[in-house]
Amino acid sequence: MNLPAAAPRTVVRTVLIIVAVAISLYVIYLLRQPLKWLFIAAFLAMALSGPVNLLSRKMKRGFAITIVYLLLLTLPFLLAALFVPPLVTEANNLAGNLPGYAQQLTDFVNSNSTLASIESNFDVTERIEQAASTLPSRLESGAAVLSGIGLGLVNSVVALLTILVLCAFMLGGGRRWVDGALALAPPERAERLDRVLDRIGNAVGNYVGGALIVALIAGLLSFIVLLILGVPFAGPLAVIVGLFALIPLVGATIAALIVGVFTLFHDFPTATIVWAAWAIVYQQFENHVIQPQIQRRAVDVPPFVVLVAVIFGSTLFGLLGAIIAIPAAASIRIALREFYVLRTTEAELPATAAGAEQPDGGSDSAADEEARDSGAD
Template identity: 60%
Template sequence: MGGKEIPTPRAVARTVLITVLVVVSLYVLYLLRTPIGWLLIAAFLAIALSGPVNLLGRRMRRGVAIAIVYVGLLVVPIGIGAVVFPPIVNGVDELARNAPTYANDVSDFVQDNGRLRKINEDYNVTDNLEQEAGKLPGRLGNAATVLSNVGLGIVNSIFALLTILIFTAFMLGSGRGWILAGLRYLPEQRAYRIQRVLQRSASAVGSYVAGALFQALVAGVLSFAVLTILGVPFAAPLAVLIFFLDLIPLIGATVGAVIVGVVTLFSDFPADTIVWVVWAILYQQIENNVIQPQIQKRAVDINPFLVIVSVLFGGTLLGVLGALVAVPAAASIQIALREYADLRGIRPREEETPDEAPPDPPSEAAPEPA
């Protein structure tokens, strides 16, 4: 009697057990998503810092080299904060106090321009602007109070940062030994392939970090030059802000340009604003079409669509830090997949030229008449 084979109770129990284990494992991974994210970020930081650590390690003990690099990591942000935050606090206070005056300046400019005056008469733009500007001092209050709320968020992140730095220090000091010790338990051929993937991934991450820092440095230096020529206040802090925001893929440069554009509204409107907008658009075209593609091509060789997807995923899962490490993480995954495809002998099909038409499918022979 035909029919489907009835699974044995043992097979059913095995299937149920495997399903339960998979569900439980996924749930545990979900619960541990934050520390796992910290470990991934620490791994990429360790790769990024391995260059200076290895360089210093040639002349001193590796532990001392790691300590020197860490001191540099602490001194640089503290120094930048000492330069950047006081002018920002003063600037926000000044903006709150002088907002009505700035609104009147914009209103006078609109009244002097016939076309803008007509638009203003139809939509009451300047009246609404002056009304909102009058409320701004009360809304902003003291800039120190506003920034203290930001400081609370930073304090809440200190534990995460310290944990990541501790993980990174351990990986810098002993990570290579851990990897080699683990590879000894694998077959020689498999260990060789895994080590090759890790080396290529480390090279891609290091190249990407160096390229991203160079790109951000160019953006910061050129922006400082433009802002200084225009006479925009707080040129140095704004240039530092652009440097850090430019490290964020896709949106960082645009966000920085918009922030600086808002500042130029209160410098010499509209001349400074127009010059800055033109410069920002021109530079972003150069960065997006010349500088960034060269960096990505040499460092990670990854499709632009995958860059967008990886940044969205990384930013959603781990915030700004996730967006920062998303591209090198995607590059590492791509390297691993290529190695796996090479191991399995998987090759892409050769593309057909447009002039070559695909062959006709074989037609079934017509049945002969009886």
């Protein structure tokens, strides 16, 4: 059986395509870390483009980017100044007062006959006193662990600086980058791509703005509730609630549990019960009233897609991936919808053209028949 002459060339072309795809995937795997940085920088640039564009109306774009960056970089230092001093002070106070707490527990156990019998069998209070006496030394070792964590954070500075530099270039280029890329495409396709990119940029910017508003509302209301309950560190705890509110699906629950632990040490169980009731009521109010009103025009993503996007985003990029998962899913949905419209339009064009040509063909046939009849006469 003889193969067609084009068969060997088809096989070679198929093999070359497979090899090219395999090499491309391998290169992407090798560059996965820089590509991750590039993706994060692009998202950050879209998120910061709103305030940068607003400030650039009154000043040069470079100054606007500098101001936004300064505000962005001072945020971690403000959070550290807010959290670290009170936490260190309370940890030292706890370490110093814990032996006294253990002695009070021992006296209470000895005054109760049932607990005293348990104590004589298991020697619980002596073990608690030993643990309390060794707590300061354990705190020192814990400080060493924290220093190791700090070293790991320092090693991540390179990634952070790279992302910020990439984001600065994207912000500085503005529309020039987009216009330069669109100039390479045909006019009709360039117009469609420009529309898609504008919609994606608006979706990301609106989502970030809405998420910040939701976080601000959650933090302020939590601060008021904690002040009413008299819980210590109401300010830092409210900041924790606001920051965790940026994490989709699980952030508010995690923040409520963290604050709930602090309420255990102040007016238990009243403060804990009130806080738990408030957290449940507010989460329902946020999910059914605040979120739909603020994010309704920003993203239009079904709940199932949100869940899948958060799982995939957290797996690929960790905590940051969970935060950017929803706008990324909205962007993909916009692109797929536009692609579907494009394919549908292209599929309808040949049918429309064929229907338009059919009457012309019939007229030509009638004219030819008339000409033949005239010639016969």
